[in-house]
Amino acid sequence: MASQTDPRYLRSRAAILDAARELLLEHGPTAVTHAQVSERAGVGRATVYRHWPRSDQLLSEAMTTVPMSFFSTPTIPVRDWMRTELTKMARQLEHDAVRAVATTLANTALWDTNMDARRERFASALAERLAAALDDAEKRGEIALRTDPRSAAALAIGPLHYRSTIEHGAIDADLVEAAINAVGTWR
Amino acid sequence: MASQTDPRYLRSRAAILDAARELLLEHGPTAVTHAQVSERAGVGRATVYRHWPRSDQLLSEAMTTVPMSFFSTPTIPVRDWMRTELTKMARQLEHDAVRAVATTLANTALWDTNMDARRERFASALAERLAAALDDAEKRGEIALRTDPRSAAALAIGPLHYRSTIEHGAIDADLVEAAINAVGTWR
DNA sequence: TCGACTGTGAGTCAAGATGTCTCATAGAGT
DNA sequence: ACTCTATGAGACATCTTGACTCACAGTCGA
Structure with a gap:
Protein backbone atom coordinates (compact mmCIF):
# COMPACT_ATOMS: atom_id res chain seq x y z
CA MET A 1 0.00 0.00 0.00
CA ALA A 2 2.64 2.50 1.03
CA SER A 3 5.62 3.49 -1.02
CA GLN A 4 8.21 2.51 1.53
CA THR A 5 10.78 4.86 0.06
CA ASP A 6 8.71 7.97 0.78
CA PRO A 7 10.87 10.22 3.01
CA ARG A 8 7.83 11.09 5.13
CA TYR A 9 7.18 7.39 5.73
CA LEU A 10 10.80 6.71 6.63
CA ARG A 11 11.01 9.77 8.89
CA SER A 12 7.95 8.73 10.85
CA ARG A 13 9.15 5.16 11.06
CA ALA A 14 12.54 6.15 12.44
CA ALA A 15 11.07 8.63 14.92
CA ILE A 16 8.61 6.01 16.17
CA LEU A 17 11.27 3.33 16.58
CA ASP A 18 13.57 5.74 18.40
CA ALA A 19 10.80 6.76 20.76
CA ALA A 20 9.79 3.15 21.38
CA ARG A 21 13.38 2.16 22.18
CA GLU A 22 13.77 5.08 24.57
CA LEU A 23 10.54 4.22 26.34
CA LEU A 24 11.58 0.59 26.67
CA LEU A 25 14.89 1.64 28.14
CA GLU A 26 13.51 4.26 30.52
CA HIS A 27 10.22 2.76 31.67
CA GLY A 28 10.06 -0.84 30.49
CA PRO A 29 8.07 -2.76 27.89
CA THR A 30 4.68 -1.75 29.33
CA ALA A 31 5.44 1.88 28.48
CA VAL A 32 5.58 1.10 24.76
CA THR A 33 1.99 2.06 23.93
CA HIS A 34 0.72 3.82 20.81
CA ALA A 35 -0.18 6.92 22.81
CA GLN A 36 3.12 7.33 24.66
CA VAL A 37 5.20 6.50 21.62
CA SER A 38 3.35 8.98 19.42
CA GLU A 39 3.78 11.76 21.97
CA ARG A 40 7.50 11.20 22.40
CA ALA A 41 8.08 10.72 18.69
CA GLY A 42 6.21 13.93 17.88
CA VAL A 43 3.91 12.17 15.42
CA GLY A 44 0.17 11.68 15.38
CA ARG A 45 -1.28 8.76 17.26
CA ALA A 46 -2.92 7.47 14.09
CA THR A 47 0.46 7.36 12.38
CA VAL A 48 1.78 4.89 14.92
CA TYR A 49 -1.28 2.69 14.31
CA ARG A 50 -0.69 2.86 10.55
CA HIS A 51 2.91 1.67 10.91
CA TRP A 52 2.35 -0.90 13.67
CA PRO A 53 -1.28 -1.90 14.27
CA ARG A 54 -0.26 -3.83 17.39
CA SER A 55 2.05 -2.46 20.04
CA ASP A 56 3.80 -5.76 20.69
CA GLN A 57 5.01 -5.76 17.09
CA LEU A 58 6.38 -2.28 17.61
CA LEU A 59 8.12 -3.34 20.81
CA SER A 60 9.58 -6.35 19.06
CA GLU A 61 10.95 -4.27 16.21
CA ALA A 62 12.22 -1.53 18.51
CA MET A 63 14.25 -4.13 20.36
CA THR A 64 16.12 -5.00 17.18
CA THR A 65 17.40 -1.42 16.98
CA VAL A 66 19.52 -2.06 20.06
CA PRO A 67 22.88 -3.44 18.95
CA MET A 68 23.55 -6.85 20.52
CA SER A 69 26.88 -8.53 19.89
CA PHE A 70 26.88 -11.94 18.27
CA PHE A 71 30.08 -13.90 17.89
CA SER A 72 32.18 -12.99 14.89
CA THR A 73 34.00 -15.60 12.80
CA PRO A 74 36.60 -17.30 14.99
CA THR A 75 40.34 -16.72 14.77
CA ILE A 76 43.25 -18.78 16.09
CA PRO A 77 44.07 -19.28 18.88
CA MET B 1 -8.66 -1.16 59.56
CA ALA B 2 -8.91 -4.88 58.90
CA SER B 3 -8.74 -7.67 61.40
CA GLN B 4 -6.20 -9.75 59.57
CA THR B 5 -7.33 -12.92 61.25
CA ASP B 6 -10.89 -12.73 59.89
CA PRO B 7 -11.48 -15.93 57.87
CA ARG B 8 -13.26 -13.92 55.17
CA TYR B 9 -10.23 -11.68 54.81
CA LEU B 10 -7.84 -14.61 54.66
CA ARG B 11 -10.04 -16.49 52.19
CA SER B 12 -10.18 -13.54 49.82
CA ARG B 13 -6.48 -12.92 50.17
CA ALA B 14 -5.57 -16.51 49.35
CA ALA B 15 -7.97 -16.69 46.40
CA ILE B 16 -6.59 -13.44 44.98
CA LEU B 17 -2.97 -14.53 45.34
CA ASP B 18 -3.72 -17.89 43.73
CA ALA B 19 -5.47 -16.22 40.81
CA ALA B 20 -2.66 -13.69 40.37
CA ARG B 21 -0.03 -16.43 40.35
CA GLU B 22 -1.99 -18.44 37.79
CA LEU B 23 -2.40 -15.40 35.55
CA LEU B 24 1.30 -14.63 35.78
CA LEU B 25 2.13 -18.18 34.83
CA GLU B 26 -0.37 -18.47 31.99
CA HIS B 27 -0.34 -15.00 30.43
CA GLY B 28 2.53 -13.05 31.91
CA PRO B 29 2.86 -10.10 34.28
CA THR B 30 0.69 -7.77 32.17
CA ALA B 31 -2.28 -10.08 32.75
CA VAL B 32 -2.19 -9.42 36.50
CA THR B 33 -4.81 -6.64 36.57
CA HIS B 34 -7.47 -6.03 39.22
CA ALA B 35 -10.24 -6.94 36.80
CA GLN B 36 -8.78 -10.23 35.55
CA VAL B 37 -7.64 -11.32 38.99
CA SER B 38 -11.03 -10.62 40.56
CA GLU B 39 -12.83 -12.60 37.87
CA ARG B 40 -10.56 -15.63 38.20
CA ALA B 41 -10.52 -15.49 41.97
CA GLY B 42 -14.30 -15.28 42.12
CA VAL B 43 -14.24 -12.17 44.28
CA GLY B 44 -15.51 -8.66 43.69
CA ARG B 45 -13.33 -6.20 41.87
CA ALA B 46 -13.46 -3.80 44.80
CA THR B 47 -12.14 -6.50 47.11
CA VAL B 48 -8.95 -6.78 45.10
CA TYR B 49 -8.52 -3.01 45.32
CA ARG B 50 -9.03 -3.15 49.08
CA HIS B 51 -6.31 -5.76 49.53
CA TRP B 52 -3.84 -4.38 46.98
CA PRO B 53 -4.50 -0.82 45.82
CA ARG B 54 -1.79 -1.14 43.15
CA SER B 55 -1.48 -4.13 40.85
CA ASP B 56 2.33 -4.15 40.89
CA GLN B 57 2.23 -4.81 44.63
CA LEU B 58 -0.11 -7.71 44.01
CA LEU B 59 2.18 -9.09 41.30
CA SER B 60 5.16 -8.73 43.58
CA GLU B 61 3.47 -10.59 46.40
CA ALA B 62 2.04 -13.27 44.10
CA MET B 63 5.57 -14.03 42.93
CA THR B 64 6.61 -14.90 46.47
CA THR B 65 4.03 -17.71 46.51
CA VAL B 66 6.10 -19.59 43.92
CA PRO B 67 8.64 -21.75 45.75
CA MET B 68 12.19 -20.91 44.68
CA SER B 69 15.05 -22.96 46.06
CA PHE B 70 17.77 -21.19 47.99
CA PHE B 71 20.86 -23.03 49.11
CA SER B 72 20.50 -24.98 52.32
CA THR B 73 23.25 -25.13 54.95
CA PRO B 74 26.30 -26.82 53.41
CA THR B 75 27.45 -30.33 54.20
CA ILE B 76 30.80 -32.03 53.64
CA PRO B 77 32.09 -32.80 51.12
C1' DT C 1 6.75 25.05 -12.07
C1' DC C 2 2.67 22.50 -11.99
C1' DG C 3 -0.43 18.75 -10.65
C1' DA C 4 -1.50 14.21 -8.97
C1' DC C 5 -0.54 11.30 -5.27
C1' DT C 6 -0.16 9.88 -0.58
C1' DG C 7 1.48 9.96 4.24
C1' DT C 8 0.36 12.73 8.05
C1' DG C 9 -1.88 15.45 12.14
C1' DA C 10 -5.77 16.69 14.37
C1' DG C 11 -9.88 15.47 15.67
C1' DT C 12 -14.14 12.58 16.55
C1' DC C 13 -16.28 8.53 18.20
C1' DA C 14 -17.65 4.16 20.51
C1' DA C 15 -16.17 0.60 23.44
C1' DG C 16 -13.64 -0.88 27.10
C1' DA C 17 -10.55 -0.36 31.18
C1' DT C 18 -9.62 1.89 35.47
C1' DG C 19 -10.12 3.75 40.06
C1' DT C 20 -13.45 5.41 43.57
C1' DC C 21 -17.53 5.34 46.04
C1' DT C 22 -22.06 3.69 48.15
C1' DC C 23 -25.02 0.37 50.19
C1' DA C 24 -27.36 -3.84 51.39
C1' DT C 25 -25.92 -8.36 52.89
C1' DA C 26 -23.91 -12.16 55.07
C1' DG C 27 -20.30 -14.12 57.70
C1' DA C 28 -17.62 -13.78 62.13
C1' DG C 29 -17.01 -12.99 66.99
C1' DT C 30 -19.24 -11.92 71.54
C1' DA D 1 -29.49 -12.30 69.67
C1' DC D 2 -26.39 -8.49 68.75
C1' DT D 3 -22.62 -5.86 66.87
C1' DC D 4 -18.98 -5.43 63.76
C1' DT D 5 -16.83 -5.62 59.33
C1' DA D 6 -15.37 -7.72 54.94
C1' DT D 7 -17.65 -8.47 50.88
C1' DG D 8 -20.35 -8.26 46.20
C1' DA D 9 -22.87 -5.70 43.22
C1' DG D 10 -23.30 -1.82 41.04
C1' DA D 11 -23.08 3.25 39.88
C1' DC D 12 -20.09 6.74 38.33
C1' DA D 13 -16.51 9.75 36.22
C1' DT D 14 -12.29 9.44 33.93
C1' DC D 15 -8.87 7.58 31.06
C1' DT D 16 -7.35 4.39 27.40
C1' DT D 17 -7.84 2.02 23.24
C1' DG D 18 -8.62 1.23 18.44
C1' DA D 19 -10.96 2.78 14.29
C1' DC D 20 -12.35 6.30 11.38
C1' DT D 21 -12.64 10.93 8.70
C1' DC D 22 -10.74 14.86 6.42
C1' DA D 23 -8.06 18.87 5.31
C1' DC D 24 -3.26 19.59 4.52
C1' DA D 25 1.39 19.42 3.15
C1' DG D 26 5.47 16.92 1.55
C1' DT D 27 6.98 14.18 -2.49
C1' DC D 28 7.74 13.06 -7.15
C1' DG D 29 6.82 12.80 -12.07
C1' DA D 30 5.76 15.60 -16.05
Missing part, protein backbone atom coordinates in the same frame (compact mmCIF):
# COMPACT_ATOMS: atom_id res chain seq x y z
CA VAL A 78 40.42 -19.79 19.79
CA ARG A 79 41.14 -18.94 23.41
CA ASP A 80 42.14 -15.39 22.49
CA TRP A 81 39.13 -15.11 20.20
CA MET A 82 36.85 -16.18 23.02
CA ARG A 83 38.41 -13.66 25.38
CA THR A 84 37.87 -10.90 22.84
CA GLU A 85 34.29 -11.88 22.11
CA LEU A 86 33.24 -12.44 25.72
CA THR A 87 34.81 -9.13 26.71
CA LYS A 88 32.90 -7.46 23.92
CA MET A 89 29.72 -9.09 25.18
CA ALA A 90 30.52 -8.02 28.75
CA ARG A 91 30.87 -4.40 27.64
CA GLN A 92 27.53 -4.61 25.84
CA LEU A 93 25.82 -6.03 28.89
CA GLU A 94 26.92 -2.97 30.86
CA HIS A 95 24.55 -0.84 28.81
CA ASP A 96 21.10 -0.46 30.32
CA ALA A 97 19.53 -0.78 26.89
CA VAL A 98 21.11 -4.18 26.29
CA ARG A 99 20.07 -5.43 29.72
CA ALA A 100 16.57 -4.15 29.06
CA VAL A 101 16.37 -6.01 25.75
CA ALA A 102 17.88 -9.20 27.15
CA THR A 103 15.54 -9.45 30.12
CA THR A 104 12.49 -8.32 28.14
CA LEU A 105 13.23 -10.94 25.51
CA ALA A 106 13.61 -13.73 28.06
CA ASN A 107 10.44 -12.66 29.85
CA THR A 108 8.06 -11.97 26.96
CA ALA A 109 9.23 -15.07 25.07
CA LEU A 110 7.39 -17.19 27.63
CA TRP A 111 3.98 -16.01 26.35
CA ASP A 112 4.59 -14.41 22.95
CA THR A 113 5.45 -16.84 20.15
CA ASN A 114 6.92 -14.06 18.05
CA MET A 115 9.34 -13.13 20.83
CA ASP A 116 10.03 -16.79 21.49
CA ALA A 117 11.13 -17.26 17.90
CA ARG A 118 13.47 -14.29 18.23
CA ARG A 119 14.89 -15.73 21.46
CA GLU A 120 15.40 -19.11 19.80
CA ARG A 121 17.25 -17.58 16.83
CA PHE A 122 19.47 -15.60 19.16
CA ALA A 123 20.28 -18.54 21.43
CA SER A 124 20.89 -20.91 18.53
CA ALA A 125 23.19 -18.53 16.71
CA LEU A 126 25.35 -18.04 19.79
CA ALA A 127 25.42 -21.75 20.67
CA GLU A 128 26.25 -22.86 17.15
CA ARG A 129 29.02 -20.37 16.51
CA LEU A 130 30.68 -21.13 19.81
CA ALA A 131 30.29 -24.89 19.32
CA ALA A 132 31.81 -24.72 15.84
CA ALA A 133 34.79 -22.72 17.07
CA LEU A 134 35.41 -25.05 20.00
CA ASP A 135 34.95 -28.16 17.87
CA ASP A 136 37.67 -26.88 15.61
CA ALA A 137 39.88 -25.97 18.56
CA GLU A 138 39.50 -29.45 19.98
CA LYS A 139 40.39 -31.06 16.64
CA ARG A 140 43.54 -28.96 16.61
CA GLY A 141 44.33 -30.00 20.18
CA GLU A 142 43.99 -26.53 21.60
CA ILE A 143 41.42 -27.61 24.16
CA ALA A 144 39.97 -30.71 25.78
CA LEU A 145 36.26 -29.98 26.08
CA ARG A 146 34.56 -30.77 29.33
CA THR A 147 31.10 -31.27 27.84
CA ASP A 148 29.09 -31.40 24.65
CA PRO A 149 30.23 -28.33 22.68
CA ARG A 150 26.58 -27.21 22.48
CA SER A 151 26.77 -26.61 26.23
CA ALA A 152 29.66 -24.20 25.85
CA ALA A 153 27.35 -21.22 25.37
CA ALA A 154 25.62 -21.86 28.68
CA LEU A 155 28.95 -22.34 30.45
CA ALA A 156 30.66 -19.30 28.94
CA ILE A 157 27.85 -16.79 28.43
CA GLY A 158 25.71 -17.91 31.38
CA PRO A 159 28.00 -16.44 34.04
CA LEU A 160 28.17 -13.06 32.26
CA HIS A 161 24.42 -13.02 31.74
CA TYR A 162 23.76 -13.93 35.37
CA ARG A 163 26.20 -11.37 36.72
CA SER A 164 24.62 -8.67 34.59
CA THR A 165 20.88 -9.38 34.81
CA ILE A 166 20.53 -11.04 38.22
CA GLU A 167 23.40 -9.67 40.28
CA HIS A 168 23.52 -6.27 38.52
CA GLY A 169 27.28 -6.31 38.96
CA ALA A 170 30.27 -5.48 36.82
CA ILE A 171 31.84 -8.19 34.69
CA ASP A 172 35.56 -8.07 35.41
CA ALA A 173 38.38 -9.77 33.52
CA ASP A 174 38.62 -12.50 36.15
CA LEU A 175 35.06 -13.60 35.53
CA VAL A 176 35.63 -13.65 31.78
CA GLU A 177 38.75 -15.76 32.30
CA ALA A 178 36.88 -18.16 34.56
CA ALA A 179 34.10 -18.45 31.99
CA ILE A 180 36.68 -19.33 29.32
CA ASN A 181 38.20 -21.99 31.54
CA ALA A 182 34.77 -23.43 32.33
CA VAL A 183 34.29 -24.91 28.87
CA GLY A 184 37.31 -27.22 29.05
CA THR A 185 41.02 -27.58 29.67
CA TRP A 186 43.17 -25.37 27.45
CA ARG A 187 46.61 -26.48 26.38
CA VAL B 78 31.02 -29.48 49.63
CA ARG B 79 31.25 -30.89 46.12
CA ASP B 80 28.44 -33.35 46.83
CA TRP B 81 26.45 -30.63 48.54
CA MET B 82 26.83 -28.41 45.48
CA ARG B 83 25.73 -31.21 43.19
CA THR B 84 22.63 -31.78 45.28
CA GLU B 85 21.75 -28.10 45.50
CA LEU B 86 22.38 -27.31 41.84
CA THR B 87 20.36 -30.36 40.79
CA LYS B 88 17.55 -29.18 43.04
CA MET B 89 17.76 -25.77 41.41
CA ALA B 90 17.78 -27.33 37.96
CA ARG B 91 14.60 -29.24 38.72
CA GLN B 92 12.97 -26.03 39.94
CA LEU B 93 13.95 -24.19 36.78
CA GLU B 94 12.11 -26.81 34.74
CA HIS B 95 8.82 -25.51 36.11
CA ASP B 96 7.18 -22.84 33.99
CA ALA B 97 6.16 -20.93 37.11
CA VAL B 98 9.75 -20.65 38.32
CA ARG B 99 10.95 -19.52 34.90
CA ALA B 100 8.14 -16.98 34.81
CA VAL B 101 9.10 -15.59 38.19
CA ALA B 102 12.82 -15.56 37.43
CA THR B 103 12.49 -13.69 34.14
CA THR B 104 9.79 -11.35 35.42
CA LEU B 105 11.94 -10.48 38.41
CA ALA B 106 15.00 -9.76 36.28
CA ASN B 107 12.94 -7.69 33.86
CA THR B 108 10.77 -5.61 36.20
CA ALA B 109 13.67 -5.00 38.59
CA LEU B 110 15.14 -2.66 35.99
CA TRP B 111 12.35 -0.09 36.51
CA ASP B 112 10.64 -1.01 39.78
CA THR B 113 12.66 -0.33 42.92
CA ASN B 114 10.52 -2.71 44.94
CA MET B 115 11.29 -5.56 42.56
CA ASP B 116 14.93 -4.51 42.41
CA ALA B 117 15.20 -4.85 46.18
CA ARG B 118 13.72 -8.34 45.94
CA ARG B 119 16.18 -9.26 43.20
CA GLU B 120 19.07 -7.93 45.24
CA ARG B 121 18.08 -9.94 48.31
CA PHE B 122 17.76 -13.08 46.23
CA ALA B 123 21.08 -12.64 44.43
CA SER B 124 22.93 -11.74 47.62
CA ALA B 125 21.58 -14.68 49.55
CA LEU B 126 22.66 -17.13 46.86
CA ALA B 127 26.08 -15.53 46.40
CA GLU B 128 26.83 -15.35 50.11
CA ARG B 129 25.81 -18.89 50.96
CA LEU B 130 27.79 -20.32 48.10
CA ALA B 131 30.81 -18.14 48.90
CA ALA B 132 30.75 -19.19 52.53
CA ALA B 133 30.57 -22.87 51.65
CA LEU B 134 33.41 -22.62 49.13
CA ASP B 135 35.53 -20.50 51.45
CA ASP B 136 35.26 -23.25 53.99
CA ALA B 137 35.99 -25.93 51.41
CA GLU B 138 39.11 -24.10 50.31
CA LYS B 139 40.33 -23.76 53.89
CA ARG B 140 39.93 -27.51 54.25
CA GLY B 141 41.82 -28.08 51.02
CA GLU B 142 38.85 -29.58 49.18
CA ILE B 143 39.08 -27.08 46.33
CA ALA B 144 41.41 -24.51 44.83
CA LEU B 145 39.13 -21.66 43.83
CA ARG B 146 39.62 -20.14 40.43
CA THR B 147 38.25 -16.71 41.33
CA ASP B 148 36.90 -14.57 44.13
CA PRO B 149 34.39 -16.82 45.93
CA ARG B 150 31.71 -14.14 45.39
CA SER B 151 31.93 -14.98 41.69
CA ALA B 152 31.06 -18.62 42.30
CA ALA B 153 27.32 -17.96 42.07
CA ALA B 154 27.66 -16.48 38.60
CA LEU B 155 29.91 -19.36 37.49
CA ALA B 156 27.76 -22.14 38.95
CA ILE B 157 24.20 -20.81 38.70
CA GLY B 158 24.73 -18.72 35.56
CA PRO B 159 24.93 -21.71 33.20
CA LEU B 160 21.75 -23.25 34.61
CA HIS B 161 19.92 -19.95 34.48
CA TYR B 162 21.05 -19.33 30.91
CA ARG B 163 20.15 -22.82 29.74
CA SER B 164 16.71 -22.48 31.27
CA THR B 165 15.67 -18.91 30.48
CA ILE B 166 17.56 -18.17 27.27
CA GLU B 167 18.02 -21.53 25.59
CA HIS B 168 14.81 -23.06 26.99
CA GLY B 169 16.59 -26.38 27.20
CA ALA B 170 16.86 -29.17 29.74
CA ILE B 171 19.58 -29.03 32.37
CA ASP B 172 21.29 -32.43 32.28
CA ALA B 173 23.72 -33.88 34.81
CA ASP B 174 26.67 -33.07 32.55
CA LEU B 175 25.91 -29.37 32.66
CA VAL B 176 25.56 -29.44 36.44
CA GLU B 177 28.91 -31.25 36.68
CA ALA B 178 30.56 -28.71 34.39
CA ALA B 179 29.11 -25.88 36.46
CA ILE B 180 30.58 -27.43 39.61
CA ASN B 181 33.98 -27.73 37.98
CA ALA B 182 33.80 -24.13 36.75
CA VAL B 183 34.29 -22.64 40.20
CA GLY B 184 37.70 -24.21 40.80
CA THR B 185 39.83 -27.33 40.87
CA TRP B 186 38.51 -30.04 43.19
CA ARG B 187 40.84 -32.40 44.95
